[in-house]
C-alpha cells in the first residue's frame with residue numbers, strides 16, 4: 027500500500043516527526059525547568075495532532091498565524107526551528123519570538139508571519155480578524171489562523187470577533203483546542219450547554235466543525251475544508267477540536283488537585299501520538315522500527331538544540347528599554363507652515379488632515395462608530411470620507427470598542443494604517459485591554475520586530491453638559507502606559523499638524539480631541555497647508571513672561587489665558603506653555619521657562635490625583651529645584667466624577683477663576 031488516508035509513508039513519518047519534536051521539546055523544557063535553567067513551562071502535549079493537521083493546510087510563506095501558548099507543535103510545523111524554540115525557552119538574545127522579553131511559549135516570528143502573542147487570553151481573535159480584513163482588502167488569497175483554548179471563548183472579544191468575521195466573511199479560521207479545562211475550571215462550568223461548538227450555531231456565514239483533535243486524519247480533513255472555504259472567499263470557520271491536556275496547565279499548576287487519577291489515565295490513553303502510531307502500524311504502512319528510528323533522531327535534535335541554545339548569549343541589559351517606541355521624538359523641530367488658508371475650526375482641521383492624508387496614502391483607513399457618511403461621525407470629524415474614498419476605506423464598525431482597536435491592530439500588523447475613532451473617551455474602556463496590553467506592547471514584546479502604529483482619535487473633555495459619561499479627560503492613564511504617544515492639541519492648526527505627524531509616524535498614538543474646542547472661535551486658526559507636520563514632543567510658548575510659568579494643554583490653555591486676563595490689575599507676566607503632547611514630553615521648553623521664572627502652575631482637566639501634572643511637577647522638582655522660588659502648584663479637576671448640572675460641573679472642573687486664584691497667590695509668594 028502506497029498511501030494511508032491520502033498520505034504517503036514519507037509524509038506520515040514527517041507528520042510523526044513534527045508531533046514528536048514538540049512532545050520531546052516539552053519533556054526537555056521540563057528537565058531544564060527542574061534544573062533551574064527555564065523558569066516557566068506551559069506544554070502542548072496532547073494537542074499535537076490537531077495542531078499539525080492544521081498547520082499542514084496553511085501556506086506559511088503567505089498566510090498568517092496568531093498562535094496561543096499551547097501551539098508548540100503548530101509553530102514547529104509552520105517553520106520555527108527547534109533551536110529557535112529553545113532560544114525562546116531559555117530567553118536568549120537571539121530568540122526570534124521576543125529576545126527574552128516574554129515568558130516561554132509566547133510565539134511570534136516576523137519572517138514566518140507568526141504574529142507576536144501576549145499572555146492575555148482572547149485578544150488574538152480580533153487582531154486576527156483585522157489581519158484577515160487586511161488580506162481581503164488587498165485582494166489577496168492569504169488566510170489567517172487563530173487559536174485558543176475553550177475557556178478563552180468566554181471572553182467577550184471572542185464573540186465580537188466572530189460577529190465581525192462572519193459579517194464580513196473574513197478569510198480566518200478559529201481553532202478552539204478544547205482540553206476540557208481552563209486551568210482548573212471544567213468546561214461544564216465555563217460555557218452554557220457545556221460546548222462552545224453548539225453555541226456557535228447562530229452566526230451567519232460561519233462554518234463549524236467539531237472534531238476529535240486527537241485523531242490527526244479527522245483533524246486534517248476539517249482544516250482542509252476550512253482552508254479551501256476561506257481561500258475561496260466564502261468566509262470563516264470555527265473548528266472545535268477535542269484534545270487532551272497531558273500535563274498540568276503550566277509548571278505553576280498541579281492538576282492532581284482537581285483531576286482524578288482515572289481521568290488522567292483516560293487522557294493518557296487518548297494520547298494523539300500514540301493513536302497516530304497505532305493506526306499507521308496496524309494498517310501496515312509503517313513498521314514500529316521505522317517510528318523508533320524517528321524517535322532516536324528527534325531525541326538527538328532536541329538535545330542538541332537545547333545544548334546549543336544554552337551556549338548562546340543572554341540579552342544585553344543595555345537593551346532592556348529598547349523598542350518601547352520606534353522613535354520617541356522626531357529630531358526635526360517644528361517649522362511654520364509654508365502657507366496658510368482660511369481660518370477654520372478645529373473639527374474641520376481634523377477632517378481636512380484625514381482627507382489629505384487618505385488622499386496621499388491609500389493604506390490609510392478610517393473607521394469607528396457612526397464615522398461613515400452620511401453622518402460622518404457624531405462630531406462630523408469624518409464627514410465626506412466615505413463619499414470621497416468609498417466604504418472600503420471609511421466605514422462604520424460594530425458598536426464595540428475592543429473590536430475597533432483589536433481589528434485596527436491586526437490591520438496595522440498586515441500593513442494598513444488604521445486611524446480609528448472611539449466616539450467618546452468615556453467609552454474607550456472596553457478597548458483598554460487592547461490598548462494597554464496589546465497596542466502599547468507589540469513592539470517591545472517582539473523585540474522590535476512587529477509594530478502596530480494605530481492612531482486612536484477620541485473626543486475628550488467637559489463643559490458641554492455631558493455628565494459623567496460624555497466629559498472624561500483621562501489622558502494620564504494612557505501617558506502612564508509605556509509605548510503610547512499621547513497628544514492633546516489646543517487649537518485647529520496644531521490639531522492638523524499633530525494628526526498628520528501621528529498618521530505618518532510608526533508608533534501608536536492616543537489622539538485626544540477636546541470636544542469643547544471643536545467649533546470654538548478661539549481655537550480656530552488659519553489652515554496650515556497640506557504638507558504641514560507638527561512633530562510630537564515640541565511644546566508651544568503661547569505667551570512669554572517672566573514671573574511665573576503656566577503649563578497646560580488642550581482646552582485648559584484657553585482657560586489659562588482667560589485666568590491671566592482676570593488678573594488684569596496686577597498685570598502679571600505669565601509665560602504660558604502648551605505642551606501639545608504628553609508623550610513625548612518637551613522638558614527642555616518647560617525647564618528653560620522655569621529657570622527664568624522660578625514659579626510654576628500646572629493646569630489640566632484630568633483629575634488631580636496621579637494626573638499628568640504630578641509627573642511634570644516631579645520632574646521640575648528633580649531637574650530645576652534650585653531655580654524654584656515657590657511651591658509647584660496644580661489646578662485640575664477635583665477628584666470626583668463630572669456632574670451634569672452646570673454649577674456642579676463648574677465646581678468639579680477647573681475654571682478661569684480658580685486658576686486665577688492660585689495664580690494670584692503664587693505671584694505673591
Ligand SMILES: Cc1ncc(C[n+]2csc(CCOP(=O)(O)OP(=O)(O)O)c2C)c(N)n1
Nearest residue numbers: 096145146147175176177178205207208209
Ligand atoms: C485575560 C486573561 N485572564 C486570565 C488569564 C490567566 N489564564 C491564563 S491561561 C488561563 C486558562 C485558559 O484556558 P483555556 O482557554 O481553556 O486554554 P488551555 O490553557 O486550557 O489550553 C487563564 C485563566 C490570562 N492569561 N488572561
